[in-house]
Amino acid sequence: MSLDTRTPFDVEVDAAGSVGLVAEHLAALAEAASRAGAYAATVARWGAELARRYEDGAHLMACGNGGSAAEAQHLTGELVGRFRHDRRPLPAVALCADSAAHTAIANDYGFEEVYARQVTAWGRSGDVLVAFSTSGTSPNVVAAAKAAHEAGVTVWALTGPGPNPLASLADEAVAVEAPTTATVQEIHLSLVHALCVALDHALGVQPSVA
Numbered sequence: 001m002s003l004d005t006r007t008p009f010d011v012e013v014d015a016a017g018s019v020g021l022v023a024e025h026l027a028a029l030a031e032a033a034s035r036a037g038a039y040a041a042t043v044a045r046w047g048a049e050l051a052r053r054y055e056d057g058a059h060l061m062a063c064g065n066g067g068s069a070a071e072a073q074h075l076t077g078e079l080v081g082r083f084r085h086d087r088r089p090l091p092a093v094a095l096c097a098d099s100a101a102h103t104a105i106a107n108d109y110g111f112e113e114v115y116a117r118q119v120t121a122w123g124r125s126g127d128v129l130v131a132f133s134t135s136g137t138s139p140n141v142v143a144a145a146k147a148a149h150e151a152g153v154t155v156w157a158l159t160g161p162g163p164n165p166l167a168s169l170a171d172e173a174v175a176v177e178a179p180t181t182a183t184v185q186e187i188h189l190s191l192v193h194a195l196c197v198a199l200d201h202a203l204g205v206q207p208s209v210a
């Protein structure tokens with residue numbers, strides 16, 4: 001076992017050495033965010049469309065890998081729970097969250113099928129699949145989009161720079177122009193919140209009066 005012999009002073013020096021890298025990361029985010037207004041019209045339309053579909057009894061599914069799996073769960077958490085203001089729970093499922101189904105499908109049919117099979121199980125005409133992939137090439141997310149179309153489910157994709165296979169396959173896509181996976185993910189998270197803003201507006205959700 002090796003002991004860390006650094007003093008608190010050394011650690012401060014190390015931290016100072018990374019300040020430039022941190023600032024660079026944040027500058028890339030600010031730069032990407034400054035261009036994200038270009039996605040506003042699409043996300044606002046998705047919010048209004050989702051509200052209309054929820055009124056008709058539709059469901060939302062979301063999927064992605066790694067950080068994008070977390071984005072998928074973040075979105076469905078906002079919908080089943082709430083965003084800024086109290087409202088009824090909205091039906092939404094993150095397909096990455098069922099570990100038993102996920103591992104069984106991966107084990108028995110292959111990893112590419114983990115989302116497609118769940119989309120086929122749950123998806124009904126009029127539902128929406130929100131598919132996250134920073135590369136737009138993840139085979140399991142692309143397969144989910146194909147399965148969605150076979151089931152009459154609308155696909156909205158959030159990806160990194162286009163063109164990419166998922167964006168091309170989706171009914172509509174926001175292909176975020178950003179230099180790294182991390183920055184694309186950070187803009188995707190903002191767009192998840194923006195979608196909730198648009199949805200709640202379309203549903204007429206108001207701050208509750210205390």
Ligand SMILES: O=C(CO)[C@@H](O)[C@H](O)[C@H](O)[C@H](O)COP(=O)(O)O
Nearest residue numbers: 065066067068133134135138181182
């Ligand atoms: O979060 C990160 C990197 O920031 C990683 O976990 C990343 O999400 C994974 O490498 C994913 O497998 C990438 O897949 P995708 O976004 O290209 O579909």
